[in-house]
Amino acid sequence: MESKLTTISYEAIREMDANDPLKAFREKFYVPEGVLYFDGNSLGALPKGVEARLGEAVRQEWGNGLIRSWIGAGWYDMPRRLGDKIGRLVGAKPGQVVVADSTSVNLFKVLAAALKLQVGKSVILSEPDNFPTDLYMAQGLVELLGSAHELRLKWAEEIIDAIDTQTAVVMLTHVNYRTGWMHDMKAITKRAHEMGALVIWDLAHSAGAMPVELDDVEADFAIGCGYKYLNGGPGAPAFVYVAERHQARFSQPLAGWMGHAQPFSFEWKYEPAEGISRYLAGTQAVLSMTALECGVDVMLEADLQAMREKSLVMSDLFMRLVEEQCKGYDLKLVTPTEREQRGSQVCLSHPEGYAMMQALIARGVIGDFRAPDILRFGFTPLYVGYEDIWKAVGILAEILETRAWDNAAFKARAKVT
Numbered sequence: 081m082e083s084k085l086t087t088i089s090y091e092a093i094r095e096m097d098a099n100d101p102l103k104a105f106r107e108k109f110y111v112p113e114g115v116l117y118f119d120g121n122s123l124g125a126l127p128k129g130v131e132a133r134l135g136e137a138v139r140q141e142w143g144n145g146l147i148r149s150w151i152g153a154g155w156y157d158m159p160r161r162l163g164d165k166i167g168r169l170v171g172a173k174p175g176q177v178v179v180a181d182s183t184s185v186n187l188f189k190v191l192a193a194a195l196k197l198q199v200g201k202s203v204i205l206s207e208p209d210n211f212p213t214d215l216y217m218a219q220g221l222v223e224l225l226g227s228a229h230e231l232r233l234k235w236a237e238e239i240i241d242a243i244d245t246q247t248a249v250v251m252l253t254h255v256n257y258r259t260g261w262m263h264d265m266k267a268i269t270k271r272a273h274e275m276g277a278l279v280i281w282d283l284a285h286s287a288g289a290m291p292v293e294l295d296d297v298e299a300d301f302a303i304g305c306g307y308k309y310l311n312g313g314p315g316a317p318a319f320v321y322v323a324e325r326h327q328a329r330f331s332q333p334l335a336g337w338m339g340h341a342q343p344f345s346f347e348w349k350y351e352p353a354e355g356i357s358r359y360l361a362g363t364q365a366v367l368s369m370t371a372l373e374c375g376v377d378v379m380l381e382a383d384l385q386a387m388r389e390k391s392l393v394m395s396d397l398f399m400r401l402v403e404e405q406c407k408g409y410d411l412k413l414v415t416p417t418e419r420e421q422r423g424s425q426v427c428l429s430h431p432e433g434y435a436m437m438q439a440l441i442a443r444g445v446i447g448d449f450r451a452p453d454i455l456r457f458g459f460t461p462l463y464v465g466y467e468d469i470w471k472a473v474g475i476l477a478e479i480l481e482t483r484a485w486d487n488a489a490f491k492a493r494a495k496v497t
């Protein structure tokens with residue numbers, strides 16, 4: 081395992097794993113033999129309890145309980161109960177988070193609500209390399225409103241100075257999905273409020289990866305993803321946070337019956353529920369929420385500060401090993417090296433990045449490729465260890481040296497990357 085090019089020894093890496101305060105969490109996840117997984121930021125690994133819990137939910141709650149389980153098994157209150165649990169991970173007091181729908185749909189709800197509150201202001205401020213679905217949802221809403229609203233895009237470094245009195249809403253993803261750049265949530269929220277703007281934070285790449293303090297920074301709205309760092313399973317429901325002070329001011333436009341004050345009085349007229357429940361639309365995906373709850377429960381046992389520290393040490397180690405072992409192959413580091421400017425991922429760029437990632441995946445190193453040229457490695461502190469990183473960089477160095485990626489089979493683009 082020793083590499084002559086590396087200034088840190090394999091023994092030292094093993095020592096880091098042995099002293100890892102989070103090491104017991106690895107046992108709580110299923111990661112297949114022979115896989116080094118660096119894609120938990122795209123689809124989190126399977127918590128071991130999920131299979132049994134879903135089996136029970138299917139057989140007992142659905143099979144035997146049938147419709148009685150809406151109350152008997154707590155299905156009806158699940159979006160709020162699970163929302164409060166996620167609230168603990170993102171610094172939100174109870175009653176401000178609800179689990180529902182997808183991140184995209186939740187963005188639509190809060191963006192519509194925020195624009196409605198901002199009479200006389202027309203600009204939605206975001207970044208050109210925000211995750212595309214966020215930008216698409218904003219474009220769709222602007223078109224629907226048929227009004228004078230405008231989606232204005234500025235690069236990350238320019239955002240704070242671009243907030244002005246015309247800004248209705250600042251709509252940003254806390255950690256950029258492609259570069260790993262992390263915004264200063266507190267400073268941007270403060271600046272926005274000084275200018276009379278509201279802020280929507282997309283926490284897709286931060287909830288469950290690091291401590292987030294929504295109440296503390298006085299965030300207005302936030303949304304986030306269930307299937308990434310929260311390990312809720314493919315297509316897991318998302319969540320939405322609305323600060324208590326904004327909840328009663330407007331009811332979001334997807335006014336479904338589950339967001340009604342009294343869904344079971346079957347009134348013809350819509351009347352929004354009190355509080356965060358009005359951000360529900362239709363009936364929620366109970367089985368998917370059941371799986372998500374397992375992921376969130378594991379996360380709640382972990383110390384978020386310790387997770388953040390481990391994630392930073394892992395990404396520091398990865399960058400250092402790449403620097404030492406993969407020199408001279410034109411790989412560029414895209415992620416900021418400053419700790420306070422990055423999330424829990426490291427991105428490298430290379431014109432042949434797609435083929436390189438396919439060659440890595442063929443050797444069991446699973447990261448992902450993000451167009452046009454990014455190799456992305458996510459570091460999930462609960463089930464990735466330092467030795468995994470050591471091995472992965474060794475394999476990357478070998479692929480670069482042997483040009484194993486330079487193979488037609490690795491260059492054909494798949495539908496999902």
Ligand SMILES: *Cc1c(COP(=O)(O)O)cnc(C)c1O
Binds near residue numbers: 183257284285318
């Ligand atoms: C992953 C991700 C989403 C996903 O949206 P879905 O509606 O759940 O598919 C949205 N925004 C960001 C920033 C993401 O990273």
